[in-house]
Amino acid sequence: MVTSNSPNAVERENLDGKVAVITGASKGIGKATASAFAAAGGKVVLAARTRETLEQVAADLQESGAEALAIPTDVTDVDAVQRLIERTLDVYQRVDILVNNAGVGYFGPVSDFEPDDWDMVLNSNLKAIYLCAKYALPPMLAQGSGQIINVLSIAAKVAFEASAAYCAAKAGALALTKVLASEVRQQNIRVTAVLPGSVHTPFWDGVPEHPDFEQMLKPEHVADTIVSVCGQPSGMVTEEIVVMPPLGIL
Numbered sequence: 448m449v450t451s452n453s454p455n456a457v458e459r460e461n462l463d464g465k466v467a468v469i470t471g472a473s474k475g476i477g478k479a480t481a482s483a484f485a486a487a488g489g490k491v492v493l494a495a496r497t498r499e500t501l502e503q504v505a506a507d508l509q510e511s512g513a514e515a516l517a518i519p520t521d522v523t524d525v526d527a528v529q530r531l532i533e534r535t536l537d538v539y540q541r542v543d544i545l546v547n548n549a550g551v552g553y554f555g556p557v558s559d560f561e562p563d564d565w566d567m568v569l570n571s572n573l574k575a576i577y578l579c580a581k582y583a584l585p586p587m588l589a590q591g592s593g594q595i596i597n598v599l600s601i602a603a604k605v606a607f608e609a610s611a612a613y614c615a616a617k618a619g620a621l622a623l624t625k626v627l628a629s630e631v632r633q634q635n636i637r638v639t640a641v642l643p644g645s646v647h648t649p650f651w652d653g654v655p656e657h658p659d660f661e662q663m664l665k666p667e668h669v670a671d672t673i674v675s676v677c678g679q680p681s682g683m684v685t686e687e688i689v690v691m692p693p694l695g696i697l
């Protein structure tokens with residue numbers, strides 16, 4: 448057996464004091480991820496569009512003793528993303544971790560799907576990852592280290608009916624993740640795609656036909672996975688991780 452005292456043991460990264468920018472942090476997986484980072488001692492920068500909910504999440508974390516900063520941001524908007532990173536640097540002078548989690552689900556068969564809805568789904572789930580990575584990378588490169596976690600979906604790999612825009616966005620985001628990983632691996636920046644199955648979050652509000660909520664993952668399961676990946680020892684990278692409810696795709 449290898450124990451922590453063994454010469455073969457590897458040391459996990461200490462997340463204490465690390466600055467983590469988390470998009471979509473006002474609800475669901477992003478909110479749970481912010482909590483999990485804060486519990487690990489991280490300084491969390493929270494981004495989402497709705498100021499009131501975002502500020503409430505930050506206030507709750509601050510009340511529990513964490514360092515949390517709410518920066519209302521539409522991650523599809525280039526100027527807003529630039530401001531998010533600039534403000535983070537003003538306050539914390541670094542960006543250690545970027546969790547690209549913001550996303551929306553909007554569903555319907557191709558023949559009925561409106562072009563504006565297509566753009567909205569692609570912009571939120573795909574373009575936003577490019578924008579946030581583009582502006583978070585310069586400080587990471589200057590620091591000589593960083594981690595980018597892209598929360599995608601099993602829909603990146605599986606064709607779900609009435610989900611063409613969502614599946615296309617997530618599959619595109621998986622391709623983007625792989626290209627990004629190969630572009631920055633020499634600079635000590637680790638990039639990971641997390642592909643969850645169904646998670647019980649507000650994502651499903653307004654989706655009339657949904658899997659059984661009781662059988663879904665909890666947002667905390669995905670959050671725990673993300674924080675665990677960020678704490679992995681240097682000298683390794685988890686490039687892709689699929690997180691499923693025990694009963695599989697529901």
Ligand SMILES: NC(=O)c1ccc[n+]([C@@H]2O[C@H](COP(=O)([O-])OP(=O)(O)OC[C@H]3O[C@@H](n4cnc5c(N)ncnc54)[C@H](OP(=O)(O)O)[C@@H]3O)[C@@H](O)[C@H]2O)c1
Pocket residue numbers: 470471472473474475476477494495496497498500520521522523548549550551552571572598599600601642643644645646647648649650651
């Ligand atoms: N729930 C699932 O079953 C499931 C499964 C696999 C993958 N995922 C993926 O996991 C991620 C998080 O999903 P979730 O289930 O936690 O969803 P959620 O509960 O609906 O939360 C989505 C978050 O993203 C934010 N957001 C949406 N559009 C945004 C924009 N343009 N700019 C900034 N923030 C934006 C929302 O806040 P505002 O509306 O205030 O901006 C909210 O904080 C998404 O990428 C989703 O595709 C979810």
